[in-house]
Amino acid sequence: MPDNSIHKPVFRFLASVLVLALAACSSGQPPLPTKEMYPFHPGDFDPSIRPVETFIEQAEPTLPITEDNVLEISIEQAIVAALNNNRDLRVQRLGPVIAGTFEQIERGIFDPEVYAEYSYFEEESIETSRSTGTQFSVIGEETEAVAGLRQFVATGTQIDLNVTQSGSESNRAPEQQTARAGLTITQSLLRGFGPAVNLARVRQQEFATKASRDQFRGYAETVLAETEIAYWNHVLAHEEIRIFKESLDVARQQLSEIELRIEVGILPEIELAAARTEEALRVQALIDARSLLEESRLRLLRLLSPGGEKHFDLDVITTSEFRLSTEPLDDLEERLFLAVKLRPDLQEARLRLQQERLETVITRNGLLPRLDLFINYGKTGYADSFSNSFRELDQDNYDLTAGLRLNHFLGNRAARARNEAAFASRQQAAEAVANLQQLVKLDVRLAFNELERARQQIDATRKTRKLQEQTLNAEKERFGVGASTALQVAQVQRDYLQTQIAEVEAMVHYRIALVRLYLAEGSLLDRRGITVGR
Template sequence: MINKQIRLILATCVLSTIAACAPVDRWGAVQPDYEALLRRTGTPPIEIPEEVLPSMAQPVPLPVPAEGQALPLSVEEAIMISLQYNRDLHVRQLNPVIAGTFEQIARGVFDPEVFAEMQYYRERASETSRATGEQFGTQGSDTSVVAGVRQSLPTGTELEATVEHERNLSNRTPDQQTARVGLSVTQSLLRGFGPAVNMIDVRQAALDHSASLYELRGYIEALVADTEIAYWNYVLAEQEIAIFENAAKVASQQRDEIEQRIAVGVLPRIEAAASRAEVALREQALIDARSQLESQRLRLVRLLGPGAAAGLDLQVRPTTGPAIDAQPITDLPERLQLAEQARPDINEARLRLQQDRLEVLVTKNGLLPRLELFAGLGRTGYADTFSQSVKELDGDTYDFTAGLRFSHFLGNRSAEARHVAARATRRQSAEAVANLLQIVRLDVHLAATEVERTRQQISATAATRALQEQTLVAEKERFDVGASTSLLVAQAQRDLLTIQIAEVEAVINYRTALVQLYLSEGSLLERRGIRLGDPQRP
């Protein structure tokens, strides 16, 4: 018997030595194939709730380009396509879905929990009789089963109900079976008392979900603004190319006329240099304009999303013109008030402030000692069979427990520090909201100022362009009679080209300034007829 035990100990030592030389986590048998496991289990798709899916009040059908042709695209269609296919938006739409689960996680603390435990114990031993000193063998077994349900309540109450059965068998004592039912209650009296404290996690999670919706709304507004601005920049690039092409054509005609006059001896050869340089400058500007057009196309297509058509190779033909009836801003106070109420970032900041205020309540409650009142009541039945032990529960046997449990940290430095940190965070959030309100007002003022500037520039550049056209005509007439030079004519052409570009830019800049104004006041989605789930307002 002893040799057998020695061999068992030696075998255990050898196996332990081998295991130490080869770490368990590096054994091939415990290296799972996660890819195969994922393929077998699968992943159910996540449903995106309607509240995070933007929709147009008047849906626009998606345009379909003809084969080998550019996609005809209005500004409304560009916005709708970006809202449906933009990959970055798809990523951000999942943030509210994730944040929405935290409230259910917080509420899950109060879900009832069912538990059960079964235990079997067997023993064989040797005992010595105190009377005779004789050794005798004993053997027995115990079987116990416990089942019940427990639940935490928002009031700070812990409830637990149990049903137990125990069976004791032994060759030295009679068989005995015990049945018991019990109920225990534990109530927090200081720390953790009442729904006002215990429901804070649920409330904070709900606020976090609403804040994530405002964050998504802010991103969607920025996406709509970026798409619309990119559209108008592409329109501007196209119009600039048309202006540069026309200017290059005029410069070529002017060069040809001058060279013909030089050929017949009307003008000296020195006059050809200015006209040729002007043609070269127009070709150089046209190259830059075409490159700018391609850059603007790529930016616009990227915002539309690769899934819209052929990815970055998609060719676009704008169908919405930039012409607009520019109106002055006469309701700035109302716009400021709207921005303070509707801006997503300010609403998100207010919700974060509410979260921090609730955290102060949590840490303030954490300063209190832990004092709990507990009580337990049970009834027990004893018999030699299971059925009889259950019947005996109607007897007069019972057990009752009641008492108080107290604990508190001397000095309580950790709780004090957490409370100070929570109060400082609340103050910081309040200051951040006040600062953000100033920034919002500044944004609206600056955007309104830019709208007014660009509105006035539209009429100013149109008048300047008309006068510059007259200047060019007069300069050509003087050149025809020999009172001017080709250099002065080229300068007049460049001045006209500059103001033509400025006139087109003024209209596009006004369009862009309007978008920025609507974005700064938080009304861009409503003005573009886009609906989005309305989160809880702070």
């Protein structure tokens, strides 16, 4: 028979545990960050999280920085450095990792779940006998424990296997122990039936993960293209500095010759103004060129991110040759086919379309009524002790419940609206793929046209520079015999300077146009021997 004096300490113990648990929860919150605290929390960087990696053939681990704080770098080394160190790329590498976690979340609904519950009930009351009218006290207690395993299967089946043990005891009835082992199966027959609809969310997240990888691939290609373009722009800036310095030396040499001729009376003093003006213009152009060189250096270092607190102070010396032999291209159709197949943004758009198609599978199934078949079968054992109740499960006692459960919204407007929106989104995604495919082909054609223009300009500017050099030599000879003026010579020298710059620009622009063509067709990473980790 239960004794209240025994259970009062139990209640006090449970109350104490509850108070301690609440106190632990209230004191376990981390403090709010303040300005005095560090800007990054140590938990911000988890070594167990592996971002998507990029692999490049024959990659060198470090940048060749000399003791004089000079970075001598080739185009291949610049590519490796950008892929390994670029901060923007590091941010994007975690995108596929995050997308992959959502795939696991959707798969989690098919994980088996273990559950357990225990309850205790105690009662003390006064009851009146119906036959005699006398009152008597009733003291009793009941316990119940349930443990089980349930799982949802992709066919739309919910399986629940459980074991229940309950016991009751009072001063008016003998002790009774009951054990039950049960199996419940619920099968969806209309809405929620079959793997096609129940695995749709998982498939959607699989496509989302693949799309995230394509998105990262596209971003990596963009960073790679920006790095190569920045490298060649820095090469161009160096070449322009060299040309401007040479032209300034020529202008100063010509100024000295004119001053000498004026002193000996061969030329009038009015010729001096044109020579000095030309020298000033060369100095002005050199100042602008140095500014452009500094800008290109900073932009290149930003993409390379070589590390260190003063990496922007590095002096960059490029070692790759910008001159190359060129041949006309006649494979436009092959490049268009390649772009439609490889462009990361187009691949991503196709995967998004697949996601929308799966969404219509879900919403179309949502139009159906909910009809479930359920079966509940159990074996029960009754005894006067805990152990004997489980032994009695071998007896012929059993219970079986089977039936159908139906529910459906009249009108079903919410499901119809979701289905209509899903089909509209699917059509929108299909139109987006068609539009993007057209834009991809346009990008390739424009890049192809620009490459051909740059190729033709190389020969044209080379011929122009040679002819302008002959014109300059002829003008100098005329000036030497007094048939020309210093102003005319300066103008011809200025034109010759422009042809020198144009020739170098044409060769560098061809390099850049080639990179942009590879970027437009989506083959830049492959052509550089780079693969994106899976």
